[in-house]
Amino acid sequence: MRTKIVAGNWKMNKSFQEAEELIGELATKLEDKELICEVVVCPPALYLEMASDYADESIFCVGAQNVSEHEHGAYTGEISAEMLDSVDVDFCIVGHSERRKYFDEDNYLLANKVNRVLDHDMIPIYCCGEVIEEREKNIHFDIVEQQIKEGLFHLSEDEFSNIVIAYEPVWAIGTGLTATPEQAQEMHAFIRKLVAKKYGETAAADCTILYGGSCNAQNAVELFAQKDVDGGLIGGASLKADDFIKIAESF
Ligand code: PEP
Numbered sequence: 001m002r003t004k005i006v007a008g009n010w011k012m013n014k015s016f017q018e019a020e021e022l023i024g025e026l027a028t029k030l031e032d033k034e035l036i037c038e039v040v041v042c043p044p045a046l047y048l049e050m051a052s053d054y055a056d057e058s059i060f061c062v063g064a065q066n067v068s069e070h071e072h073g074a075y076t077g078e079i080s081a082e083m084l085d086s087v088d089v090d091f092c093i094v095g096h097s098e099r100r101k102y103f104d105e106d107n108y109l110l111a112n113k114v115n116r117v118l119d120h121d122m123i124p125i126y127c128c129g130e131v132i133e134e135r136e137k138n139i140h141f142d143i144v145e146q147q148i149k150e151g152l153f154h155l156s157e158d159e160f161s162n163i164v165i166a167y168e169p170v171w172a173i174g175t176g177l178t179a180t181p182e183q184a185q186e187m188h189a190f191i192r193k194l195v196a197k198k199y200g201e202t203a204a205a206d207c208t209i210l211y212g213g214s215c216n217a218q219n220a221v222e223l224f225a226q227k228d229v230d231g232g233l234i235g236g237a238s239l240k241a242d243d244f245i246k247i248a249e250s251f
Contacts (some may be wrong), residue, residue: 002206003163004037004224005231006248007063007125008238009093009212012044019047025241026079027058035059037231038246040091040125041238045079052088063091063125066099069112078232085120092117093233095127095151097170107150114151118159125164125210125233126151128191132171140169141190148194164208165191166233172236181222181229184211188228218242222251 015020026041042063043051051062068078084092094117095110105113110126117124128147130140144167151164167187169179179187188209196204211223214235223229231251237243 001161001214003208003229004251005040005208006037006244007091007166007210007231007233008042008094008244008249009233009235010041010043010238011098011235013239014043014047016047019043020050021053022239022241023047023051024061026244027054029241029245030059033059033128033245033249035248037159038242042091042093045084048084049087050091055088061090062088063093064089065093065096065157067092067113067116068092069109069116071116081116081122083118085122089122090177091123091164092123093127093166094124095147097129097168097173097191101170107147110151111154114155118155118162123162123164125166126234127166127168127212129168129170129173129213132154135169135171140187144187144191144192148191153198155216157203159197160199160203161206164210166210166212168233170213174214176214176237178216178219178223179211180216181226184223184227184229184230185226186224187193192228215247215248217250220247224250226229 013211039060040063055062058188064084068080094113099105114124128144130143134140134143195207208230210231211231213230216237
């Protein structure tokens with residue numbers, strides 16, 4: 001079902017103590033809020049269990065930043081979907097551009113990660129987006145189309161109904177350069193059309209598509225006002241409770 005979502009990707013930031021402070025602050029400050037979106041907090045894997053304990057008493061959900069493409073076994077250092085599920089993780093980011101760039105994750109490997117997450121009844125937040133050179137060459141629609149087709153379109157219609165897509169132009173991530181609301185809307189509408197072509201109009205209308213890339217408390221209202229933008233995947237601005245909550249109030 002199409003839901004408004006604001007998800008915070010903490011990336012590799014904060015000590016355990018700092019993480020617990022921020023989660024506690026979020027839990028307290030969200031207590032009296034009546035939000036029309038779901039709030040998802042994605043801390044480093046080490047803090048997921050602690051975050052889940054706080055989430056039990058609060059309105060936010062917990063997401064992981066990554067998952068292994070393997071079920072289980074001799075994969076030193078990896079964390080499986082089953083493990084995430086066992087500490088009550090609800091969402092998992094798959095295919096963040098930093099994973100694609102620094103860990104060579106391609107669309108086919110990501111398709112396997114999506115499968116693992118779905119196998120354990122969690123919701124993948126599947127990231128796509130072009131680098132600046134691709135936008136300059138005017139091939140950004142082709143790039144996003146390929147990422148979505150190869151990473152997601154092996155799914156059945158039923159499986160696809162549990163997918164959240166995050167459009168994150170790579171040139172806007174952590175750079176302070178935000179896509180204009182028009183650029184975001186244009187790509188989100190394009191993605192929705194791709195989904196309609198593959199799975200039908202109802203599936204497309206029900207698909208949640210988030211924007212990510214230097215979204216903050218100042219620009220969120222205008223971005224979220226776009227017809228096909230259903231919320232945001234937030235990096236830097238999710239590290240401060242007040243900023244993050246203000247973004248969640250931007251609908
Ligand atoms: C992200 O990491 O997904 C992201 C959007 O980062 P930032 O908001 O800092 O650009």
